[in-house]
Amino acid sequence: MAGVPKAKAILLIGDGLGDRPVADLGGKTPLEAANKPGMDRIAAEGEVGLMDPIAPGVRAGSDTSHLAILGYDPYRYYTGRGPFEAAGIGMDVKQGDISFRCNFSTVDDSMTVIDRRAGRIVEGTDQLAAGVDGMRIEDVRALFKESVAHRGALVLRGPGLGADVSDTDPHEEGAKVHKCEPTAAGDEAAAKTARIVNEFVKRSYEALNNHPVNVARREQGLNPANIILPRGAGLAPDLRNFDERYGLKSACVAETGLIKGVAKYVGMTIVDAPGATGGLDSDIMAMGRAIVEALESHNFILCNVKGGDVAGHDNQPAAKVALIERLDEMVRFLLDRAGSETYIVLTSDHSTPVAVMDHSGDPVPIAFWGPGVRTDACKSFGERPAATGGVGRIRGVDVMNMITNLMGVQEKFGA
C-alpha cells in the first residue's frame, strides 16, 4: 500500500477483563467503575466496539481465544490443551507430537489414587521429572517436563501415534488409575498411543516411588509424588508461522505458560518481563517496559496481563477494579511512548465475571487507536459504552485482519 509508512502495533489483552454489572460497584462493571484515563483516551481517540472471541455467547478459554485473535480458527486448530501447555512450559513441541497435561499424584501399591495433586507438591518436581524425561518406549520418545506445583506435560514423539485416547487420571480420589484406551475401536494409531501411555505411567511409578525426593517427603509426613497421570491428549496442529502469514516481526510479553505456549507455537519471540507473576501483585509496569523495548526490534507485540482474570475467578470486584487501574498506568506509559506510526489495540480475551467466577461467553470491549482510525463518539472503554462504538460487533478471528489493514501490511485479495 503506497503512502502508508511501515507501522507498528501493540495488541494489549487484559485477561478476563470483561464482566457483568456488579451490585457492589453500583451496577457498573469493573471496567466501567475503574478510574482509567489511559484506556478512556484510547477509546475517545480511537474506534471502539465489542468482540466475541469465538462467537456470540461462546465461553472461550484463554488459549482458544488467543488462537482466534491471532487469526487461527480454534474450531479447526485447537486440538486440546496438551500441545499449548507443553509449549508454554518451554518444551519444544513439534507438529505431529501427541501432548498431554499431567499431574504428579500419589497412589498406593494397588494403584488407587490417594491424592491427585501429591500434597500440592511445590519443590523437587524438577528432580522427579529428570527421572522420567527422555525414556524410549517402543520406537517412541517420551519427553516430560514439570510445570507449576503438581503439574507437568508429556510429549510423545514417534511414528504412527494418534490422539484419540482416554485419560489415565480418574479425576477423583479413591479410584484406581484408569487405563488409557483408544476412544474408538479399530483406531490403530490411538491404540499405539494408549499402549505407550500405559507403559509410561507404569514406569513413572517405578522411577518415582522410591525416588529420594519422595523418600524425604514421606519422612516429612507428606504424600509422595510417586506417579504421573497424563490426560487431555492433543495432536500438535499444523499452524502457519505468524510472522510469515502476516508479514510481521512479532514478540509476546506474557505471564502464563498457556499464553506463552500459544505465542511460541505460532513462532513469536517470547520476551520475559522480570516481576511479571501473573497474579494481582504482578509488576505490570515491567511488562510495559518490556513492550517498549521489544518494539525497537519488532513491529508487532502481543501482551497478555493476567490479573483481571484472577480477580474474576476469585469473585473480588474491588481487586479487579484495582488491577484495571494498575493496568491503566501501563497503558498511559505506552501512550506516552507510542510513535506517530504506532497502533494500540486494547481488548480482552474473554469475560471472567466476578459473579460467575469463571469465563463467560459475554463479549469484551475492543478499541483501535492510531493513525487513520475512524474515531467515533464512544469516549469510554467499558462493556456498555463499547456497544455504541463504530466498530460494531466483531469476532476474534477478525482482529488481525483489522490490525494488518491499519498497519498497511496486508495483501489485497483480488484486483
Next chain:
Amino acid sequence: MAGVPKAKAILLIGDGLGDRPVADLGGKTPLEAANKPGMDRIAAEGEVGLMDPIAPGVRAGSDTSHLAILGYDPYRYYTGRGPFEAAGIGMDVKQGDISFRCNFSTVDDSMTVIDRRAGRIVEGTDQLAAGVDGMRIEDVRALFKESVAHRGALVLRGPGLGADVSDTDPHEEGAKVHKCEPTAAGDEAAAKTARIVNEFVKRSYEALNNHPVNVARREQGLNPANIILPRGAGLAPDLRNFDERYGLKSACVAETGLIKGVAKYVGMTIVDAPGATGGLDSDIMAMGRAIVEALESHNFILCNVKGGDVAGHDNQPAAKVALIERLDEMVRFLLDRAGSETYIVLTSDHSTPVAVMDHSGDPVPIAFWGPGVRTDACKSFGERPAATGGVGRIRGVDVMNMITNLMGVQEKFGA
C-alpha cells in the same frame, strides 16, 4: 411471498467511496464532507449500516468484492484475475477455460525481455492480436484479445487443461522469458497447459516479430510488441447464473472491464452508457439515464461508478468530494424516477482512502431505500453515521439476500 408486488431494485455501487478521516477535510471523510442531499435522503428514509465486502479488515479487490456482493463467495469462486479480465474485455469465457492476463512485451532474439510493456504501445494492438487469435495448439484453441495499452488476455479452451502453472512474464526487464511450468510435480493437466502456453509464446514471437505494426514501430525508434507473455492463470469457475439463482432479470451499467467482466460472467446483460469513461470526468448522468432505461425491461440493475476509486488512488480528497457530489446528482435523478415499488441500495465495493492510495479493509456504508424498510435514526450517508444505523455491520455476501427479501422474490428456506 403473497401480498408483495413484484418490485425492482437498483444496486448502486460507488467504487472505492469509503475512506478514513482526512485532515484537509476537517477530520471528515470525503462522504461525510460532501454536500449530497440525494444520498442523505436515502439514508434518512432508509435503513443504514456498515458493510465489510469480504470480512472485517480484509482488503477487497473490486472483482472479489463484486462477486461477494452478488452472492458468490470469493474464497470459493475467485480463481485469479484472468477469467474476469478476459470476460471484461468482451471475450466469451466459458466454464473450464484457462484464462491469463497478458502483456505485449519486447524481447531480443535471445528471448531476453527488453521492455515488459513494449514501449507502452497504444495503437495497433488489435492488428497484432488478430495475428495470434484463434490458433490451434494440439487439441486446444487459443483465443487472444487486446485490452487497454500493452495489455491483453489469453483464453485456452480444450480438454484436460489445468490452471496451476507458473508465469512466463519474468516481472523484470533484463531477464529471459520464463518457461511456463506446472507448480506441482505430477499434475498432468497443468503440464498440458504449460506445454500449450510455451508453444503459444513461441508462436506469438514468430507471428509478431516482423509484423507490419512492429516494422513501423522500429522505424519510429519504438520498442516492438514482438511477444505476448501470459501470467496469472485462472480456471474459469462454475458460477450459477445470477438471474436463475435469484429469479431476477438483471442488467449491469458499469465503466470498467473488470466489473463488466464479473457481471457478464454471472450472466447479466451489459448496458453501455455513452460517455461513461471510468474517470473523474465521466458522464455519470448518462449512467443514470441508462439505469432508468434498462429498468423498463429488467427488474435488477447493478451500477458501478468508478471515479471515487480513482480519486482515492490519486490522493485527491477534493476530487473525491466533487465526484461524490456529481454522483449525488445521479442519485437524485434516480430518486425522482423511482416508482413506488423500486428499491435503491446504495453502497461501495471497498474503501480507497486517499491517505492509503489503495484499497483498504475498512467497512463501507450501505443504505436500503424503498417500501417496507425499517427506517432508522441515521440521517446521513457516511462512514461514522452508518455505524449508528439499524442494519448494523453486515458482509457483502448478505446483500443479495437482503435485496431479494425486500423485493419479495426470495424463496423461503424451510416451512
